[in-house]
Amino acid sequence: MGALQATVFFLFLLKVCEINAQNEDWKTATATYSKETNGSIITEGACGYGDLHKTSYGKYSAGLSTILFNKGSTCGACYELRCVDHILWCLQGSPSIVLTATDFCPPNYGLSADYGGWCNFPKEHFEMSEAAFTEIAERSADNVPVQYRRVKCARSGGMRFSLSGNSHFFQVLITNVGLDGEVIAVKVKGSRTGWNPMARNWGQLWHCNIDIKGQPISFEVTTSSRRTLASYNVAPANWQFGQTFEGKQF
Template identity: 25%
Template sequence: MGLTLDSYISFLCMIMILLPSRCYSQDSYVSSRATYYGSPDCLGTPTGACGYKTYGSTVNGGEVSGVSYKLFKNGSGCGACYQVRCKYAPHCSEEGTKVVVTDHGEGDNTDFILSTRAYNKLARPGQAEILFSYGVVDVEYKRIPCQYPGYNLMFKVHEHSKFPQYLALIPIYQAGVSEITAVEIWREDCKEWRGMRRAYGAVWDMPNPPEGAITLRFQVSGSKWVELKSIISSEWKAGATYDTAVQLD
C-alpha cells in the first residue's frame, strides 16, 4: 500500500531529524594524517604554543600533540583531548593513543604532530619501528572528554607574570569537552567585570590587575559563566597554582 502525502512528509521530516545526529555524533571518526616530533625524554615540549610550560610536557603521561590550525582554534583548542589511531594493518593498535593538545603545528597535510610517546602508542607491540620509519601515517581521530581523576580545574599564574603590575593566568587540568572562551576579572573600584586578553594559546593576561584577592569568572563554550570568588591570592606569585574546586563536563 502506498504512502499518503501526509505520511510521506512526516517520513522525510523524521529522516532530516535523524541524519544530523548521526553525522555529528562524537562517535564518528575523521580521517587525517599524523606525524611526530622528537624529544630527549620522549615526552611533550615545554615550549608549546599553548603556553603550558612544564605541564605541557608531562600531562597525560607525555601523550600530547600539536594540532593543525583548524583544531587549535586560535588557542581555544588547547587542552582538548582526542583519540587517534592509525590505519596500517597489521602494524597499528586498535585503540591507538589518547592525546592532550598542548601545541600548534602541522605539515604534509597532518592534523596531529604527536610526541614520540604518543606516536609509539599507535603501534602494536613490536611494530613501532615500522611506523616510525614511515614518518607520516594515515589516521582517524575523534574528540573525547578529558579525564583527570582527583584533579579539579586549576588556574596557574603563568611564569611571565610580574607582581603586581602584570598578571597572566592559564587553566590546567581542564576535563570534559568544554572550551574556555573568555575570562574576566572583577574590578571592585569600578563595580564591573573587565575582560582578560587571550595573550596566546591558553594564556589570559591583564596589565595592572586589581589589588587584593582576585575574583574572576570564565565563560564555557561561549555561553555558561562560572564565577570564582577571591580565587587568586592577594599576594600571588608567578608559578603559583589555585584550585577552583570545580570541574568542567
C-alpha cells in the same frame, strides 16, 4: 515473521544505527611522532603550558596542524585517536588513546604534504609523543592514517590558574580544564573590583590591564560549549606572581 524474530530484527537494526552514528563522529587525519627523551612532545609549546608533565598532560599531548590549531583557540581540547587502514603500521584491533592539544605543528611548504609537510594547510595532522604513538602504531612507522574525534576531557582536581605579570599587566595561564578543555572567555575579579574581561594573549594565556595586588582573586571561565563556571577567591590576598592556584572543575 514471528514476534520474537521481529523483536530480534528490530534490536539488530537499532544496534546497526548506533554503530553508524558512532562511526559518523570520526574524522580522518594523519599522525607522526616527535622523539623526546622525557616522553613529551615539547616543553614551552605554542599553547603556553610550559613543562607538560607539571601540567599533567605529559606524554598524552599533541601538536596540531594549522587548521586544527585554529590560532591557539583549540589549546586544551581533547581528541581520541586511533590508527586505521594500514595492516603493517597500525596495532591490531586499532586501540585508541586520548590526547590534549598543547602545541602547534607548523607547516613546511618546502616539502610535499605526503612527505615531510604533514602540517601544511589544509592537512589535518597530529604530532604526538613517541610514547603515545607506540600505543596505537608501530614505532617504525613514519606517517600513519588515523581517525579522530573530539571527546570530553577527564581531569583530576580543579582548574589551575598560574599568575604572572606586573603591577599594570595581569596575566593567567589556565590549565587542567575539564569538559571541552577549550576556553573561549575569561573574566577576573578582585575583592574590590567587578568582573573584568580578559583577552587571549596567546594559547591559553589570558591578560588584562589591571592592578589587583593585595586582593583575593576570583575567575570566571567559559568553554566552547558555552558552559561558564566561577571559582571564587581562588588566590588569597597575599598572592604573588609565579604562583599557581586551584579552582573548581566543570
